[in-house]
Amino acid sequence: MSPFSYARPTAVQEAVQLAGPHARFIAGGTNLIDLMKENVERPQRLIDITGLPLHEVADTVDGGLLIGALVSNSDLAWHPRVQHDYPLLAQAILAGASPQLRNMATTGGNLLQRTRCLYFYDTATPCNKREPGSGCSARQGLNRNHAILGASEHCIATHPSDMCVALAALQAQVHVAGPQGARQIAFADFHRLPGDQPQRDNVLADNELITAIELPAEGFAAHSHYLKVRDRESYAFALVSVAAALDIDGHVIRQARIALGGVAHKPWRNPDAEAVLIGKPATAANFRLAADLLLDGADGQGRNNFKIPLARQAVVRALTDAAQAMEAA
Amino acid sequence: MTTTPAADGDELFALHTLRLNINGEQRRIQVHAWTTLLDMLREQLQLTGSKKGCDHGQCGACTVLLDGKRINSCLTLAVMHDGAELTTIEGVADGEALHPLQRAFIKHDAFQCGYCTPGQICSALAMAGENHAHSRADIREQMSGNLCRCGAYNNILDAIEDALPACRGELETSAPALGKRGSAA
Ligand SMILES: Cc1cc2nc3c(=O)[nH]c(=O)nc-3n(C[C@H](O)[C@H](O)[C@H](O)COP(=O)(O)OP(=O)(O)OC[C@H]3O[C@@H](n4cnc5c(N)ncnc54)[C@H](O)[C@@H]3O)c2cc1C
Numbered sequence: 285m286s287p288f289s290y291a292r293p294t295a296v297q298e299a300v301q302l303a304g305p306h307a308r309f310i311a312g313g314t315n316l317i318d319l320m321k322e323n324v325e326r327p328q329r330l331i332d333i334t335g336l337p338l339h340e341v342a343d344t345v346d347g348g349l350l351i352g353a354l355v356s357n358s359d360l361a362w363h364p365r366v367q368h369d370y371p372l373l374a375q376a377i378l379a380g381a382s383p384q385l386r387n388m389a390t391t392g393g394n395l396l397q398r399t400r401c402l403y404f405y406d407t408a409t410p411c412n413k414r415e416p417g418s419g420c421s422a423r424q425g426l427n428r429n430h431a432i433l434g435a436s437e438h439c440i441a442t443h444p445s446d447m448c449v450a451l452a453a454l455q456a457q458v459h460v461a462g463p464q465g466a467r468q469i470a471f472a473d474f475h476r477l478p479g480d481q482p483q484r485d486n487v488l489a490d491n492e493l494i495t496a497i498e499l500p501a502e503g504f505a506a507h508s509h510y511l512k513v514r515d516r517e518s519y520a521f522a523l524v525s526v527a528a529a530l531d532i533d534g535h536v537i538r539q540a541r542i543a544l545g546g547v548a549h550k551p552w553r554n555p556d557a558e559a560v561l562i563g564k565p566a567t568a569a570n571f572r573l574a575a576d577l578l579l580d581g582a583d584g585q586g587r588n589n590f591k592i593p594l595a596r597q598a599v600v601r602a603l604t605d606a607a608q609a610m611e612a613a
Numbered sequence: 614m615t616t617t618p619a620a621d622g623d624e625l626f627a628l629h630t631l632r633l634n635i636n637g638e639q640r641r642i643q644v645h646a647w648t649t650l651l652d653m654l655r656e657q658l659q660l661t662g663s664k665k666g667c668d669h670g671q672c673g674a675c676t677v678l679l680d681g682k683r684i685n686s687c688l689t690l691a692v693m694h695d696g697a698e699l700t701t702i703e704g705v706a707d708g709e710a711l712h713p714l715q716r717a718f719i720k721h722d723a724f725q726c727g728y729c730t731p732g733q734i735c736s737a738l739a740m741a742g743e744n745h746a747h748s749r750a751d752i753r754e755q756m757s758g759n760l761c762r763c764g765a766y767n768n769i770l771d772a773i774e775d776a777l778p779a780c781r782g783e784l785e786t787s788a789p790a791l792g793k794r795g796s797a798a
Pocket residue numbers: 308309310311312313314315316317318333353354379380381382385388389390391392393394395396397444445446447492493494495519520521522669670671
């Protein structure tokens with residue numbers, strides 16, 4: 285690690301004032317310290333935000349949940365309201381990393397974790413995300429874990445989070461504070477596709493801080509399922525994951541949400557794939573229709589072509605499990 | 614925490630003085646900002662029970678209890694934990710009396726080289742306090758953050774399953790290091 289100065293502000297505005305292009309906020313540290321050890325990140329100043337008052341989970345007036353950016357992934361997953369009203373989120377968090385890491389990792393940090401692309405970590409190789417303009421080693425290289433949707437010629441990386449896939453399906457809002465004040469960003473607009481600026485994972489500015497994540501009241505508790513497919517049964521990133529949530533009235537689907545993880549630079553949704561299920565019965569045939577729409581335009585990079593049929597089948601299975609979730613519970 | 618600038622006044626090389634309770638003992642220690650908790654324990658305090666397997670959060674050999682919660686000490690900076698309470702493998706036994714988990718590891722022959730063992734035991738100790746493991750399958754999943762290159766998994770699982778009731782009993786009566794401060798506020 286290169287030397288850096290260290291500050292521990294106690295107020296959000298103070299933290300934001302200390303921020304800048306050569307500074308980094310540190311929360312759980314589970315991603316940032318890893319990247320600093322590899323010299324991928326070399327901040328001159330670390331702003332330890334763990335002293336900020338962002339550790340609470342609170343009910344909102346309209347029945348939703350406001351989750352402080354510093355709430356640990358474990359505390360969130362086991363929070364009684366999350367267990368009861370947002371089981372999709374609890375399942376997604378508990379499918380990620382390990383108990384030790386989840387005790388350290390924070391809600392805000394999870395959104396901002398960087399890709400696990402091997403070349404992004406290897407400073408001896410070209411990588412447009414790490415060093416804009418240097419090229420993308422993954423396109424002709426080891427791209428088994430890479431994107432099948434929304435990639436560009438400049439970057440084919442995926443966003444590795446599990447939690448974010450559930451937050452996308454639940455249509456969370458990201459609360460942000462900056463020197464100019466606070467703003468809210470819809471989850472779908474938070475992460476970006478690589479385009480010709482793969483160095484930018486999301487729409488946050490250098491001096492903006494995530495303060496909270498807000499969940500709407502609708503948690504699809506009766507019919508949701510998080511399915512994660514990986515190389516080993518636990519403690520591994522997703523090859524493909526699916527957050528599926530249904531609102532079912534008798535035998536008819538009233539509302540559907542499907543988000544895919546491990547396939548793109550952000551959790552992947554497509555309104556057409558969800559709309560096609562509305563008013564229809566929860567059958568495998570209809571789920572296959574939704575899966576085809578969600579994977580519309582999917583393109584393999586060579587070593588990851590298997591992800592296309594895998595994702596299609598995973599969507600059908602996750603929706604099937606979601607439809608049956610209540611009967612099993 | 615107090616911060617002492619480097620001799621030439623360069624704030625990058627400043628030393629930070631921390632107060633930590635380690636295995637029940639109050640300690641005062643100076644660290645650079647980039648010192649990980651694991652390096653502080655091993656290099657500065659000679660508490661070499663916590664192991665460095667990967668140094669990247671991927672193996673669990675460095676697992677310690679921070680304010681009662683299990684964490685990977687290789688992925689956190691010491692400077693961030695002024696005032697914290699730490700339990701390492703050196704603090705698990707009660708003097709010469711081994712902890713039930715330690716006894717179970719011996720009884721079930723739950724190691725070969727032993728390199729992962731301190732992390733396994735610290736992790737299992739915290740898992741008992743979390744109280745979310747209610748079956749053998751739960752233990753397997755909730756211990757997945759601790760790898761064993763020797764593949765002693767079956768015996769590790771036997772040992773933990775055997776010791777879990779005793780750990781819980783111990784937690785109910787007295788728990789010097791476990792879960793006292795709860796989540797950091
Ligand atoms: C071995 C291993 C396995 C893992 N497996 C999984 C997995 O299977 N699934 C999964 O989803 N994740 C996995 N992870 C990733 C883990 O979930 C993330 O590293 C973690 O969520 C990041 O949170 P943190 O608080 O530690 O972030 P930090 O490392 O502290 O920060 C990450 C980034 O976010 C910024 N930041 C942090 N908080 C804020 C804030 N409030 N506002 C603005 N910027 C902020 C930091 O500046 C930094 O750039 C794994 C990690 C490891 C090491």
